[in-house]
Amino acid sequence: MIKARVTVTLKNGVLDPQGKAIEHALDGLGFAGVGSVRQGKVFDIEIDSADRARTEADLKAMCDRLLANTVIENYTVAID
Amino acid sequence: MIKARVTVTLKNGVLDPQGKAIEHALDGLGFAGVGSVRQGKVFDIEIDSADRARTEADLKAMCDRLLANTVIENYTVAID
Numbered sequence: 001m002i003k004a005r006v007t008v009t010l011k012n013g014v015l016d017p018q019g020k021a022i023e024h025a026l027d028g029l030g031f032a033g034v035g036s037v038r039q040g041k042v043f044d045i046e047i048d049s050a051d052r053a054r055t056e057a058d059l060k061a062m063c064d065r066l067l068a069n070t071v072i073e074n075y076t077v078a079i080d
Numbered sequence: 081m082i083k084a085r086v087t088v089t090l091k092n093g094v095l096d097p098q099g100k101a102i103e104h105a106l107d108g109l110g111f112a113g114v115g116s117v118r119q120g121k122v123f124d125i126e127i128d129s130a131d132r133a134r135t136e137a138d139l140k141a142m143c144d145r146l147l148a149n150t151v152i153e154n155y156t157v158a159i160d
Contacts, residue, residue: 001115007122022123025146031138035081035126042087042122043102046115058111066105 002047002055003080008068009040043067052079082127082135083160088148089120123147132159 010016019037026034045062049055059077068075090096099117106114125142129135139157148155 009122009124019123022146026142029142029145031142033128035128036124037126038124040122040124042089042120043099044089044116044118044120046117048113048115062106062109062111065109066102 002049002052004045004047004055004059005078005080006043006045006059006063006067006075007040007078008043008063008073008075010038011072011074014072040073041067055079082129082132084125084127084135084139085158085160086123086125086139086143086147086155087120087158088123088143088153088155090118091152091154094152120153121147135159 010019016038019039022039023034023037026037045059047055047058049058056077056079059079063075063077064070096118099119102119103114103117106117125139127135127138129138136157136159139159143155143157144150
């Protein structure tokens with residue numbers, strides 16, 4: 001059993017209205033100095049496998065095909 | 081300028097229909113051995129401050145008040 005965490009974030013330059021809304025909400029709550037907020041997604045995935053190299057390749061394929069929109073998003077794969 | 085990453089994940093035992101849907105979609109795409117998928121959120125926050133301890137306390141307060149629903153979600157704060 002391999003546990004992995006995939007993190008998907010917006011590329012620089014891609015507008016993030018949700019992040020902007022959070023930024024304003026934090027400001028409204030009185031938190032000073034909040035410069036920028038960017039929101040992304042995280043996927044905790046468990047895979048039945050003992051082959052780490054194969055699993056890492058599989059996880060990257062999952063990102064390319066389903067989890068991330070690589071036109072506007074970056075992803076990182078971290079295996080425990 | 082302090083850069084921080086806040087990760088918000090569902091607590092164990094909380095149903096995650098979105099994660100389940102992704103699990104099934106990955107299975108449908110032919111990825112074998114996908115055991116479980118849980119989806120969470122990540123926030124990349126920049127804060128104008130030089131006081132790391134104060135900023136960490138602020139970030140935890142942001143999570144408690146806005147970013148996470150602590151009834152069903154856990155959060156972690158990582159400062160660069």
